[in-house]
Amino acid sequence: MKRFLLLCVVMVFALISTSALAQDRTVSGKVTGSDDGLPLPGVNILLKGTTTGVPTNADGEYRISVPDGATLIFRYLGYVTQEIVVGSQTVINVSLAPDATSLGEVVVTGVAAGTSTKKLGFDVAKVDTKVIQEVPGVDPGNALRGKVAGVRITQPSGDPGAAAQIRIRGSNSINGSQSPLIIVDGIITNGNLRDINAEDIASIELVKGAAASSLYGSLAANGVVQIITKRGSSDDSGIEVTVRNEYGWSGLVRKYPLSNLHRFAPFSADTHAAGVTPLFGFSYDAGGNPIEESIRDNPYADSVQLFDNQDRFFTSQPFYNNYISLGGKGDNFNYHLSFQNQHQQGVIEFTEPFERQNLRLNMDYLASEKFTIQLSSSFTTTNRQRQVGGFRDFLSVPPFIDLLERDENGEISPTPDGHTFNEGYANSIYELASRTNTESRNRFLGGITLKYDLTDKIKLEASTSLDQTWREFVFYEPKDYVDAQNVGGERGGFYQIINDNRKTRISSAQATWSETFGKFNLRTVLKYQLEERDFLQTRAEGTRFVGAGDVLDLASLDPEQLFIDNTITRDVAENVFFDVSADYDDKIIFGGLIRRDGSSLFGEENRYVNYGRGFLAYRITEDVDINNIQELKVRASFGTSGLRPPVFNAQYEILNSGVNGISKIQTGNRELLPSIAEELEVGVNMDFLDRFSFIGNYSVTNVRNDFINAPLPAASGFQNQWQNVGELRSTALEFSLNGTAFRNEDMVLDFGFNWDKITQEITDLGDIPAFTRSTYFRVEEGQPYGTMYGQQLLTSVDQIKTDANGNVLATQFRNLPAGNWTPSDFSVNEFGHVVHTASIGTAAEQAGYIVDDAGQLVAQAIGDTNPDWNIGFNLNFAYKDFNVYALVEHQQGGDIYNNTAQLIYFEENHGDLDTYGLAGKHVNYSNSASALYNGANATSYFVEDGTFTKLREVAIAYTLRGSKIGWDWMRDAKLAVTGRNLFTWTDYSGFDPEVSLNGNATNFRVDQFVYPQYRTYTVSLQLRF
């Protein structure tokens, strides 16, 4: 009903505005580029001698009424202008030749309709298929690595089923999502790029800042990534078939430094108590405990068999990718049909592999000259292991325990020899082998767009899309599962099923009016969009199987232990925008946009909010000739976009209702607003020496009305309220240089280079006091967002605090011997720690921490996860039919909190403990009671510099053209050897410096027992027919 209404309005508008010049004849046709045959939108077609003109639409088509003997001028920047005399034809198709080597590419993201990059007033990055397909990423997120300045792609864990996290420029929210809006072929999706395969990608466009993303209003303060998939073959030669198969394997890149020494008395008849079995080469006392020594410097006895459990846990596993596609083109249609199958086992044998099958069908059908129907659809099925745990156990287990030990039935043993040593360990491999914990997902993503050319200048469009995901999670632990650390206390099995369904339906209607007035080109767009999102989840779980316990039936669980729950959420949004883009003589470009967003997620008092932008650009080279510079454009834009409240129930008053009755939880907020990000972006585009192109951007973004779940005073009875408090400021400086380094008959070297520096800071928290998130991260006014807080080790004697009498405050050093000490009694030891000099080498030697004047340990900034700057560099060297492609990324700075190392210190299994032992330090210096371990609290000792250089992608390929060997039916065959994530150069001591927490992957860089990153080598063969 609403859409019909809108259509009526638009048509009325259109009818009124039709100009009323009486004309004689109608000429129509299509304008394409002579280099690639693709349609050119926005080409100016002028009737010579008049100011009358029409532009081509997004499909390159035009219609113009001409008198007899007229001449039409076809003009398009970047192409050679053509003049054509109209004879008796009614259809004139024109092929324009490019004017300069760097083409005016067309982008469709961030702008109301297709626009040439030369006419953009802000930066929209475009990554095209050539660069993506050299080493197709496992998903589009990975495919973007290192290719665009100002974009952070992080894989927080190596889990094969986990999607890469993307953050564009600085963070725009403290609590909300950092991820950009994901659009596929114009369809606004739920997110999750893991379901889309890279081989289908024709190009990826990225809109970075609020000014550019203003078009999307409150959906897009974090930027927009649009994936454009292939739509058919690139020329008129009928059907194009592509078959690509890739096979390889994955392996671990680096291992964790674990301990190889121990601190127990080696077995000797003199010290060992009779009657006790001496295991692992130690001497034991009468109580059956190994005799402890005070320094950890004893190697294991030769008779003790040692196992490298990292090697046993992480093994090389297969990876393969099969792809087939059909692309075709006829007179009035084109289509792309493809199927892909991907299998990624990762580096752990005992988990379910990540498997994905993806079917895509894109079709464009020209029902008539004026009417086009476009369909984009895909269906994806995935299956993966959910939440692989157990990484702590295998890193904590001493080397004499064999995690692959099998029991008498040939099954992995839950209690391998020695597992009761110390406090007992669980066998991670047994856990993985015995339990089932999987997620399976089906996703349909599809949209239909209808386009109708009402007149030459007015085009109408209506579309509808659906993104629906069905998921099922199953967790099953058998009844006889042995919990090695709690023998006798097992829960008798566990079974959990979760089913959910997430649906996003979007419908829109749009009218575009393009007009040329002499040298002015004008395009206005009016669009209305309705969004509906629904989510329904049901969950059932229980323990204690009755009977044999093999039956996967909820009814066979103990009814007292059954837990059933469901969640229903829904949100509705509608928005309208009006966009104007104009230019004067292709050289002064300006425009603006206003948008009104309404969402059911906003508070009742504030359902509708406005956004907007304005931009201005000047193409200097149109007026000024500069030697060797083909194109120089300066631009500035200012705009706003926002983020919606991060949780469904943020605005509601909530009481908890359940088995225990009702209790108060959250106060509602009827005035809850979306956040607003305001950005000013200035930039330069320069093409020079006929082969290079440079882009530089500087952007400043201020975010206000961010969302914080504010704690309330106890007397209110409620615990918290979501409030619009919080302001952030971020800046981004980006440089990109792309081009051809050299080219001759046989060789060409292309490269792309990106550099960026991003800063972000929390500028205001209102009345909310500073707080800590995820244990380490400090949210405080005036601090960078990404600051880590904890206790700071003393690094110099000058930092020691004394009381009024000059005596050192005892709280600075654990185990400090009793007495009155002065700072001269302390010194810096060989590890850079300040210690009590007389205690060196004894049980009392401990590093010290900074305290305040009252002697209380101070929590202060100990690190910052923000890098200093980042570089991405790719090159493609081609020699005849060979080519070599490589992508390197470098991150400078950016701290990581190595909590994995901290917890392995606690388990007394870290390699550093051997270093301290060999240096003669008492075990107390670095064990679980030590100042270094700091009782599991945040300490500067475990903050490490995350600087790294990574060779991300390498491909060596040979392409054989079918015509070369007389096989004309084959277009080409490409054989390639590729590697992903091959080498990492870093000082970081953990598995991989790209580690972080999934919830906020680019900011919360904590290493906490995640699935490590791995490298993948493959061989692939691609045939095209």
Place this chain on the structure above:
Amino acid sequence: MKPINYIKKKTLLVAASLLMVAGCADLDVPNLNQPDAERALANPSDIAALSQGSFLRLINNGLMSTRVVTIDLITDQITSTNAFRDYWGSADEPTRRLDNRPTYADIANVSNLWDQAYSALSGANDVIDAIVNRDVVIEISGQDDTQKTLAAAYFTRGLALGYIGYVYDQGYILDENTDPTTIELVGYADMIAAGVASLEQAKAVYQANPSANFDYVTDSDLSSAEAVQLINSYAARLMIGQARTAAEAASLDYSTIRTYAQNGLTADWNPTSTANVSNGQHSWNTFQINAAGAFYMPTDLKVINTFDPAYPKTYPADGVLGEATTADARIDDYFYTSDFGWLRADRNRTIFSNYGHIRYQQNYQSTNAGNSMFLFRAAEVRLLEAEAEFRLGNNAAAKALIDAGERATRGGLAPLADASDQTISDALFYEYTIELDNAGAFICWGHNRRYDILQRGRILHFPVPATELEVVGAELYTYGGADFADAEAGSNASGANSWKN
């Protein structure tokens, strides 16, 4: 036509259409997952659910939360060297200062009861407001439950205010007519007085309505008379719990306390646990971590030394202590093991122990449901009565009560040698330490405080939690630490009569 006019015309039309088109969708979407207050308070059956939810929030999430073990460590009923929840920090000797700052990772040790009690208090006040001020009638399945719901709400309020006064040095008093923006912090004596007053209101309603039962906690269903007994028991416990030191204890109103105790429970209040309501103190303090029987929270030497005065009060630097020798049969409530479990010698061997409490161990290894929770033991009521008599100078009556109690029936011990002050005082300590071990949150702490038995520097009450201080913009402060015992005399134990001496 001139382009400029053309553009103006278009703009006007566009603006008009914008206005027309926006506002078509219905953006009012309800939250189907949780109710809001309007829904909860309009519907009488939901007001009853709010009343029950508030009581359970205080009892289950507050008093039976696993967070209460922090005080058991401070009271030396249990011991630990785990850094988890800063257990070692609470158990360590000499006593450490409490870190009451928002940056303290385990601030929930201090704030959990505060948050739960005030949430419960708010709910209870809403119920009272609905019934008293707005005359809402609660009718469920044809039965008028209005008085029953009101009495339970007064009960909840009384306990919430009383426990804040019992555990913290200050608090806010709120009733159904208080304007939350005008409240100020008041001292613990006032808190307890307000709590007891509300308990009296509850009693009045129960006594006036013999059909009003109390069935909010799992399978327990107390008649109005039994509910009154329960309330009297809590009143006695809270009133006597006001005293932080022996000096303060000398001036309490023991006559009233005795009356409450005499009209208190005659049998244990013992509901059965479910998956959602269970005794966290029991489940953690009786949990065994390995096949050798080592405990997650071993029993402190203070308890074993109470059984057997020859047993060391400080664990030796090496070797393993053997079993204790005692005539008290209740030693069988404890399990001896030579395995130290997770106790780490490099942290503090002097607080080690080889014992653990198994009296309440039922199904805690694998499930929380189906266990006896023992929320209020009759034994404690008898001891409260005995202590009141003792303080009133009636030593003979006190001795009689103690002799007739679990000392004899479960411990098999002979009657006390005499009725001297020292003997009675020691016997009370003995019974609290052994009979009431794990019998409920803060019980032994409350007793030890009022006899100066705690080690030097142990806190006598929590400060207002830092999370609250920060939210209201007040200055942070804290207590505890052997070095601060003299400076903060009413809040830190002096150790004058410490069990370790």
